[in-house]
Amino acid sequence: MAGKTTEQTLAELYEETGEQHLAVTLTFNKVPQTILVPSRTLASDAIRHYLRKTGTHVGCEHGVCGACTILLNGEPVRSCLLLAASLHGQDVTTVEGLADPDGTLHPVQQAFVECHGLQCGFCTPGFVTTIAAYLEKNDSPTRAEATEAISGNLCRCTGYQNIKAAVLRAAEIRRERAGLSPLGGDDELAALSLDDKVRGNTAPVGGKGDRT
């Protein structure tokens, strides 16, 4: 295969398969990459099968469940509703790209660990990417805002209470890492965090009857 240009390879792929192939060059988890894919390839499949990162999960494949959510130029989008071709020239981050190079977990990942934010873990990559992007815009969400932030993602294990707790805890961790008070300036949030601290991070659903 040595010495062949991309054009030649694409032409050969067309000969072999009878369908158009494209070269897609993107920045994938901070690394420049080029993949050759049939033009009908969904971004979710390109990520899993061509870029070989299987953290991005595919549930419904029509935009409803959110398991496939990735960051496209920092914004959360459904990778099952994108063509791989649309990633050309773009900056893509998947759940694998969130941790620091030294292995330090992203605040949202760390919060999921602490708050028992996952059960089977199928939905988790989509939640983590969605929440990571959300906290860039709103670094101290209220409980209601945390609910809203995760409303576009489905969890079949119904771990929403703990996932919501993880949103608030992730905000705390971000502040801690920035050298600020983890409780933040927001009174309501501070009270809730304190409450969580006293009761433990993962107050069971049944134990929260009197809390909203």
Add this chain to the structure above:
Amino acid sequence: MKPSALTYHRPESIAAVCDVLARLGHEAKVLAGGQSLIPMLSMRLAAPANLIDINMLPEQDGISIDRHGVTFRALVRHSALLADDDAHQAQPLLRRALQLVAHPTIRNRGTTVGSIVHSDPAAEMPAVLGLLGGTVRAQSQRGIREIAATDFFLGPLECGLAEDEIAVAVTVPRRAPNEGSAIDEIARRHGDYAVAGVAAQVRIVDGVLSTATACYVSAGELGTPMDFTEVLRGVDPADADDSRWNAAGDLARDTIETETDIHASSSYRSQLVAALTARVLHEAARDALRNAAARTQRPDGDAEPRADSGAEPREDSDTEPREDSDTEPRPDSGAVSQSADDSASASNATGRSGTTGGTR
């Protein structure tokens, strides 16, 4: 659940898009946000041989506001239009409706023009365009034309674009000084398509209602407003107990056709139509009152909302050239031009839309 084989085109100018469309017309589909088209490809409900991706056309991304209204181009994402404060001031119904469109992640990619072209009866923005009487600008090698909303919506998933045309922009009129609007819907889950929804616009003259129209989501004829002026003329917007609000709801139930599907029966939908119509028309009327009142409270403005058709200079940070409001002749309105401060008082219109973009 995978698309069938296709040829992907990535033209870099609108002229090149029109070239491809002229050549391939019925065998090609424009790909904007893909939030409706890609699922259709995956489920093989559509299998075009060619896709024309317009995402590489930066000049197609832009929102502009002038005396006629708010114009958003083909690549403006729902989230961008939702967040645009100037657009909100000029026509508050845009933000109020966009808050009901899908989830933030979908809105990051889906375009408002794409939603209108898609002409889904369950979508909010076609109803908004129909209600406000906006226009769609279509371009092809044959030239550019404006299509009025009344001519644009032909039926479910069918719009008035010709095979070789691309929609390059949509314009919705500004809110007039005496107008108010509201939108509300019932969805099974927040962010889902509505089981039924209503958008309404009213005008008030001398403190009472003078015209009222409503347009329906997941009910009735796509993008076609229904007129409630007969039932509601002269109603005091502040009077919640007036029986005519409910009479309007009854009229809607008897007129608007609803269908049964897996989500709801036709009779349940009709009940929603009746209840929502009464509620949303009344909310739109109160919005009109607030709109008028906000103008009188302006420290620099005319003290009397209906005093004249006055040219009132804007002095907000807006850089758009604004012309006098009397360029739009409305004999019944006594126009006072759009004020910047009305968003604070008016953005609560639907209860759900009190907060700004992104959160509810």
